[in-house]
Amino acid sequence: MLPEINWRNCLCSILLSATLAQSVELSKHVQALFDESMTIQDALYDPSVSYLRYFYYPLAAGPHETRSTVWYSVGLLQRNQDSDVEEAIKILRNVIGDQERNVSVQWYGDYTVYPEQPTVGSPAYPPVIYNSWDPNWRGFIGTALIIIYEEFRNLLPQDVQDLVLESLYNSTIGDSYRVGGVDGDNLYPAYSNAWLMRTVVSSWTGRKLNDANMTAAGDADAEAFVGLFDRNQTLSEFNGPTYAGVSLYALTIAAKYLQSTNSTIGQHAVRAIQQIWDYESKLWNPRMRNIAGPWDRSYGYDMNNYVAIMSIWLWTLIGKEGVWKSSSPIWTMAHADDLEIAPVIAVLSEFHKKLISSSTISRLETFDGEHTYSGQAYAPPADFEPRNITTWLSPALTIGTQSFNQSVVGGFSKDSSSFSPSVVQWIRSDQSIGYFNLYPTETALKAEVAPYALDLTYPLGNVSSTFTFAVAPNPLGKKRDITAMGDLDGINIEVGGTVDPVPAISFCGLVGGDCDPIHGFEFWNITFSMPENSSETPLIHLRISLD
Numbered sequence: 001m002l003p004e005i006n007w008r009n010c011l012c013s014i015l016l017s018a019t020l021a022q023s024v025e026l027s028k029h030v031q032a033l034f035d036e037s038m039t040i041q042d043a044l045y046d047p048s049v050s051y052l053r054y055f056y057y058p059l060a061a062g063p064h065e066t067r068s069t070v071w072y073s074v075g076l077l078q079r080n081q082d083s084d085v086e087e088a089i090k091i092l093r094n095v096i097g098d099q100e101r102n103v104s105v106q107w108y109g110d111y112t113v114y115p116e117q118p119t120v121g122s123p124a125y126p127p128v129i130y131n132s133w134d135p136n137w138r139g140f141i142g143t144a145l146i147i148i149y150e151e152f153r154n155l156l157p158q159d160v161q162d163l164v165l166e167s168l169y170n171s172t173i174g175d176s177y178r179v180g181g182v183d184g185d186n187l188y189p190a191y192s193n194a195w196l197m198r199t200v201v202s203s204w205t206g207r208k209l210n211d212a213n214m215t216a217a218g219d220a221d222a223e224a225f226v227g228l229f230d231r232n233q234t235l236s237e238f239n240g241p242t243y244a245g246v247s248l249y250a251l252t253i254a255a256k257y258l259q260s261t262n263s264t265i266g267q268h269a270v271r272a273i274q275q276i277w278d279y280e281s282k283l284w285n286p287r288m289r290n291i292a293g294p295w296d297r298s299y300g301y302d303m304n305n306y307v308a309i310m311s312i313w314l315w316t317l318i319g320k321e322g323v324w325k326s327s328s329p330i331w332t333m334a335h336a337d338d339l340e341i342a343p344v345i346a347v348l349s350e351f352h353k354k355l356i357s358s359s360t361i362s363r364l365e366t367f368d369g370e371h372t373y374s375g376q377a378y379a380p381p382a383d384f385e386p387r388n389i390t391t392w393l394s395p396a397l398t399i400g401t402q403s404f405n406q407s408v409v410g411g412f413s414k415d416s417s418s419f420s421p422s423v424v425q426w427i428r429s430d431q432s433i434g435y436f437n438l439y440p441t442e443t444a445l446k447a448e449v450a451p452y453a454l455d456l457t458y459p460l461g462n463v464s465s466t467f468t469f470a471v472a473p474n475p476l477g478k479k480r481d482i483t484a485m486g487d488l489d490g491i492n493i494e495v496g497g498t499v500d501p502v503p504a505i506s507f508c509g510l511v512g513g514d515c516d517p518i519h520g521f522e523f524w525n526i527t528f529s530m531p532e533n534s535s536e537t538p539l540i541h542l543r544i545s546l547d
C-alpha cells in the first residue's frame with residue numbers, strides 16, 4: 001500500500017530545486033520543430049474528451065490515444081496560450097485518473113494504451129504484454145511527467161502537482177515488477193531505451209520522495225547500464241534510428257535534473273550522451289540523410305521516408321533541411337505518429353545541444369570524408385558474445401554490418417523485420433536512397449566490410465541456408481521489374497562465394513506480390529541459396545560499385 005507521504009512538504013524537494021520558467025527558450029530550429037508538431041497535434045486534439053485522436057499505426061475509427069496526449073500536454077504547457085494550460089490540466093487528471101491501481105496485477109501503475117479500452121484482465125480483454133497493455137508506457141509517460149514537474153509545475157494547481165508525484169510513485173513501483181525473462185517480460189539491462197527510462201524515473205522519484213529503496217533501485221539499474229555501455233561506450237540496443245533517440249531522451253532527463261545529485265545515472269548521463277553522439281555522428285551520412293547500418297532495431301530502410309526519433313534530435317541540432325527534404329510532408333511518412341514526441345524533445349533540446357561538441361555537430365552537418373567505424377555492442381541474454389560492428393562510409397555509398405552469435409533469430413527482440421545486421425545504402429540517379437539489406441534467418445553471422453565489399457558467412461549454416469536481401473524498388477521512371485542483380489538502379493553488385501550466384505527474386509508490395517512490405521517499405525526479396533548437395537559453409541561475397 002501507499003506509504004504515508006506528505007507530497008507537499010517533502011524536504012527532499014529542496015535537493016532537486018530548479019528554476020521554474022514559464023516556458024523554455026527555444027532556438028529557431030527547435031521552434032520550427034515544436035510548431036510543426038503542435039500544428040498536427042492541435043488538429044488531432046479532441047477537446048470534448050481531452051485526448052488526442054488515435055494517430056497511431058494502424059489508424060483507428062474513433063478511439064483516442066494516451067501516450068501522445070501526455071506528450072501534447074508538455075507542448076501545451078510550453079506554449080501556454082489561450083486555454084493551453086487548462087487543457088493540459090484536464091489531460092493530466094484524465095490520464096492519471098485511469099492509471100492502474102490494483103497492486104496485485106503485473107500492469108500496476110501503468111497507463112492505458114487508449115482511454116476507451118476494456119479493462120485489462122477482464123474476461124473479454126486478457127492481459128497481453130505489449131498488446132492490451134504496454135509496460136513501456138510507464139517509462140514514456142513517467143519521464144514526461146518528470147519534465148512537467150520540473151519545468152511547469154508552477155502552472156499547475158497544487159492538487160495536480162501532488163497527483164503527478166503520486167502517479168510517478170505508483171508507476172515506479174509497478175515498473176519494479178518487471179524482470180527480464182519472467183512473466184513474458186524482456187526488461188534486461190540490454191534493452192537500453194526501456195531500461196534507461198525505468199532507471200531515470202526510479203532515480204528521480206526516489207530522490208524526490210525521499211524513498212531510499214526506490215533511489216537504490218534506480219542506482220542499481222544505472223550500474224547495470226554503465227557496465228554494458230562501458231564495454232565499448234555503445235548502447236546494447238545499438239544504432240537504432242528510433243530507439244537511440246529514446247535512450248538519448250532518458251539520458252538527457254538524467255543529465256538535466258539529476259546531475260546535481262549523487263544519482264548514479266545523473267553522474268554518467270552527460271558523458272554517455274556525448275559518447276553516443278560521437279559514434280552516431282560517425283555513422284550519419286549527411287549527404288544521404290541516413291544513419292548507416294547496422295541497426296539493431298529499425299522501423300524502416302531509409303530515414304528519408306519514415307519518422308525516426310533520431311531524426312527529431314538531428315532536427316534540433318542541424319535543422320529540418322539536414323534531415324528531410326522539404327518536398328516530403330511529415331504526415332505522409334511511415335511512423336508519422338512518432339513526430340508526436342517532438343514537444344518533449346523540444347523542451348529538452350536546448351540543454352542537450354550545449355552538451356554536444358562543435359566537431360560532432362559539424363560531422364552531422366557536412367560529410368567529413370570516406371571513413372570506417374568499428375566498435376562492439378553487447379546485449380545479453382540474446383548475445384552469447386559481443387557483436388563486432390564495422391561500417392564503411394563514402395559520400396554516396398555506405399556498407400555497415402555486424403558479426404553476431406545469438407540464442408535467437410532476429411536479434412534481442414527476436415524480430416527479423418527490425419533487426420538489420422547488414423545494410424548497404426546508396427544514392428541513386430534521382431537522388432533517392434537505394435537499400436540492400438540482409439533479412440536475418442540465422443542465429444550466427446560472420447561479417448566483414450571493406451571499401452566496396454561485403455562478405456557474409458553463416459558459421460552454423462548448411463545446404464538449406466539462404467541469404468535473403470530486402471532490396472529497394474527502383475525510382476519511378478527506372479526499370480519497373482527486377483529480374484536480375486543488373487536491374488538495380490545506380491549500383492553494380494557482383495556475387496561470389498559458395499552460394500548459387502543466380503538468386504530467386506520476388507516482390508513484397510503494398511497491394512500485391514508474394515508478401516507484405518516491412519514497416520511500410522516495399523522491397524524485392526532477392527534470395528541466394530546453396531547449390532544442391534553442397535557441403536560448403538554458406539558464404540556470399542558482394543563486390544559493389546556505383547554506376
Ligand SMILES: *[C@@H]1O[C@H](CO)[C@@H](O)[C@H](O)[C@H]1NC(C)=O
Nearest residue numbers: 101102103104105106120121
Ligand atoms: C486485484 O487483482 C487481483 C489479481 O488479479 C484480483 O484477485 C483482485 O480481485 C483485484 N482487486 C480488485 C480490487 O480488483
Ligand SMILES: *[C@@H]1O[C@H](CO)[C@@H](O)[C@H](O)[C@H]1NC(C)=O
Nearest residue numbers: 001002099101103166167170
Ligand atoms: C496509487 O496506488 C494506490 C494503491 O497502492 C492507490 O490507492 C492510489 O489511488 C494510486 N494513485 C494514483 C494516482 O493512481
Ligand SMILES: *[C@@H]1O[C@H](CO)[C@@H](O)[C@H](O)[C@H]1NC(C)=O
Nearest residue numbers: 173175176177213214217218
Ligand atoms: C524495493 O525496491 C525493489 C526494486 O524496485 C522492489 O522490488 C521492492 O519491492 C522494494 N521494496 C520495498 C520494501 O519497497
Ligand SMILES: *[C@@H]1O[C@H](CO)[C@@H](O)[C@H](O)[C@H]1NC(C)=O
Nearest residue numbers: 212215216219261262263264
Ligand atoms: C547518495 O547520498 C546518500 C545520502 O548522503 C547516500 O545514502 C547514498 O549512499 C549516496 N548514493 C550514492 C550512489 O553515492
Ligand SMILES: *[C@@H]1O[C@H](CO)[C@@H](O)[C@H](O)[C@H]1NC(C)=O
Nearest residue numbers: 231232233279373374375376
Ligand atoms: C571500441 O570502439 C572504438 C571506436 O569507438 C574502437 O576504436 C575500439 O577498437 C573498440 N574496442 C573494441 C574492443 O572493439
Ligand SMILES: *[C@@H]1O[C@H](CO)[C@@H](O)[C@H](O)[C@H]1NC(C)=O
Nearest residue numbers: 384385405406444445459460
Ligand atoms: C557461440 O557462442 C557459444 C557460447 O559461447 C559457443 O559455444 C559457440 O561456439 C559460438 N558459436 C559460434 C558460431 O561462434
Ligand SMILES: *[C@@H]1O[C@H](CO)[C@@H](O)[C@H](O)[C@H]1NC(C)=O
Nearest residue numbers: 385386387388403404405446
Ligand atoms: C569479435 O571479434 C573478436 C576479436 O576478433 C572475436 O574473438 C569474436 O569471436 C568476434 N565476435 C563475433 C560475434 O564474431
Ligand SMILES: *[C@@H]1O[C@H](CO)[C@@H](O)[C@H](O)[C@H]1NC(C)=O
Nearest residue numbers: 460461462463464465533534
Ligand atoms: C540444416 O540446418 C537446419 C537448422 O539447423 C536443420 O534443420 C537441417 O536439418 C540441416 N540440414 C542438413 C541437410 O543438415
Ligand SMILES: *[C@@H]1O[C@H](CO)[C@@H](O)[C@H](O)[C@H]1NC(C)=O
Nearest residue numbers: 439468504506508515525527
Ligand atoms: C524471400 O523469398 C524466399 C524464397 O526465395 C522465401 O523463402 C522467404 O520467406 C522470403 N523472405 C521474405 C522476408 O519475404
Ligand SMILES: *[C@@H]1O[C@H](CO)[C@@H](O)[C@H](O)[C@H]1NC(C)=O
Nearest residue numbers: 463500530531532533534535
Ligand atoms: C544430389 O544428391 C542426390 C542423392 O545423392 C543425387 O541423386 C543428385 O544427383 C545430387 N545432385 C547434384 C546436383 O549433384
